[in-house]
Amino acid sequence: MTGIVESAARRRTRTILRAACASALAFAFSATAHAASYLAKHCAELEGATIPASVIGLPTRGAAIWTASVVKAAAPGNRNGEYCRIVGSIKAVEDNAPDIRFEVNLPSRWNGRALQMGGGGYSGVLVSGTEPMPFAPDSTPLAKGYATFGSDSGHVGNSGRADFADNDEAILNFGFGHLKKTHDVALALIQMGYGRGPEKTYFAGGSTGGREGFTVVQRYPADYDGVIANAPAINFSGVRLMGVKVGQASYGKPGGYVGLAQQRRVFETVVHECDKLDGAADGIVSNVEACRKLEPQIIADVRCANGQRPPLRDSCLSDAQLATLDTLRDGLNLPYMLAFGVDTYPGYNVYQGVDFSGVLGLGDSPTLVSPPSFAVNGYLFAQGDAFIKHFVTRDLSYNSIGFDLANPGRYRQRLFALSSQVGAMNTDLTAFIARGGKLIAMHGLADEVISPNQTIAFYRLLVDRYGQSGVDGFMRLYMVPGFQHGNGVFIPAWDELGALDQWVMHDIAPETLVGTDIALATNGRSRPMCRYPGYPRYFGKGNVNNASSFRCVYP
Known part of the structure; x- marks a missing residue:
């Protein structure tokens, strides 16, 4: 050296x-x-x-x-x-x-x-x-x-x-x-x-930066007084292995690829069935849990007759294509542990408002290219393939379609090590809490890249460990309906740094905040930013484009 x-x-x-x-x-x-x-x-x-x-x-x-x-x-x-x-x-x-x-x-x-x-x-x-x-x-x-x-x-x-x-x-x-x-x-x-x-030091980031936010809370709690972590990729190995599983369903099984027309049809059907469950016809699926109960009906609506391949110019889905979407919905379950006792990656809100037809979606071709690309074969699989080749096997010729997720053999220990090195799934935040650190996290419920259900699951683990009042003392989680991974039918602009600063400097904890939509088609409308598990509901009075016409509803 x-x-x-x-x-x-x-x-x-x-x-x-x-x-x-x-x-x-x-x-x-x-x-x-x-x-x-x-x-x-x-x-x-x-x-x-x-x-x-x-x-x-x-x-x-x-x-x-x-x-x-x-x-x-x-x-x-x-x-x-x-x-x-x-x-x-x-x-x-x-x-x-x-x-x-x-x-x-x-x-x-x-x-x-x-x-x-x-x-x-x-x-x-x-x-x-x-x-x-x-x-x-x-x-x-x-x-x-x-x-x-x-x-x-x-x-x-x-x-x-x-x-x-x-x-x-x-x-x-x-x-x-x-x-x-x-x-x-x-x-x-x-x-x-x-x-x-x-006087105070903060950290702020989203996606990878969101993972980094949770990383500094877990690894370097003495260095930060407040952290913002949006759409956090905390289970980095999980989401990459999830991408491999999606690729195997799409390209490793006959008829598994879900075309753009089918991707769009699922999204439009979900919006048609679930949009008004929050009281407003605004293109946003806000009441995700109520929408989840309609999932069997939505699947029946988009399924082709007898589950066969869709006829020419028909956007219905075959059983093989629905199985691929089920893979996305069900997530990943491993018969072995990664670091911090992790053996799952929760699935996506496939039938609750995610649009997988965008640039970070499932791709636009039934043909697998080498290496897979975001546009052709989908973001999740392209990233999962790169993870297997560069991080895990370090073999650029390795066929990730054939990677045995359940029995990785000699790569099992490698997966464990990587999940510890690049990931933030440690629920021991005791040192950060003890120093009075504050954490604000936000995630879109329609995220197509990082599953929002992983963020929710981690939050619930924190509640199990520290109790609800304990978590309320240092953390706020905002789950945003209609927001994807930087895109979506609702893209919130809000003063997250100001909220964090007020909490750290003046002990004013953020509660319901307001997000202003910066999506091109609906720019300027506003909605309440509800603390999880709340969602904004319209009660039939007032301008539907104003946050003041909505109230946060909690189970």
Whole structure:
């Protein structure tokens, strides 16, 4: 193992420089008439500085700052106000492992708090921390005064093929390592920049970022005061193996593929039968549990006569196609345990409002291509196939259609290890609760990528462990009808960060909130964001497009 070794003289120089920068930037960021000029002068001095490995809580070979420069408030395209932008890398332990690229942004008008922002998919793209929060498109945390930071999770490229997983250190960084390493480097830079650490530190992310949110709660509870975790892929191995099972049903069995017309027909039939169960004909299936009771009728409505293959230009479903949808609905049950006692992956709300005909759906072709692609063979299977080839077998020629999910043989231990390394299914949140940490989670009930029923199942496990009042003391869960994985018939815009900040800073726990629809066809309508297990119900009075006309109903 080789590394960058600083001479004693250089280390002394860096120490002096860091102290000077800390003092200068602390003054520069004060509310004086000369703040901007001092920021411009001293921010750039951070360029070329290093962060020693000793201040990073996991093994690295230290961090280096590539660039540090002031972004003026009036800079083209900048809506964040004036800030110091710092970009660098955290050196991997092994020579053959990729480094972690990071970005830290220090606003000249700091509110004293820091926000780490999570990635998406397989990450591989530098999270800048300069963009708006998902579902809050009108402003950015940086513009509100948060010191923001993010990383690329320790590899470059987000193709969906998971090439990085050929390297063990890259897997560990993707699973959890980049979170701690980036956090520690960012807080060192914040200390250097302002002369003090943040008063509160938050994390926010969705999908992969949602998993990362639960990961930091479970692995690094002392580092975070509040966490936002949307559509969290907490059971990472489960959802990937689920994708393999779906692919085997679609392409490993005669007639199993469900075409676009059939996918759309199921969705339209569900909406026709279940839309009004919440009192409003608005295209949203809100009363999911009541809709679940109509499932036999819905299946009968879409089934072809005698369960045969659909006639030409008919969108009914054969028994083989319905069996594929049943696979999605029923989920995954394994005869062995993954990490933290997990042996299931709950299924999807196939007959309760999920539209599988979109870009993240089941694909548009009965022909299996190699490697499977999202558009042709469906997102779930393409990702499951990549997981088997890159994470599990590390054999690009392996045929995932033939992978024995029930009896993985020599790969069983590998599956167990991966579920521990990349996953967040540990229900022991005692340390996070003890320090007063707060967690807000949100998931769409129509999610076609990450099953919302896994999030619900995990929440119920927490209630079993800590009791309802115990969970209420640190967590809020919002399950959103009509919302898919970033798309859907209802896409909520809501101030999730503001709700978290109020809870952490002022002990004002969020209850029913309001989401404003940003879907193109229905932009501007609003609905209550109900705490689970509630759903918004319309009682026949008032404008159906206003949240005030709905009430949250609880079983």
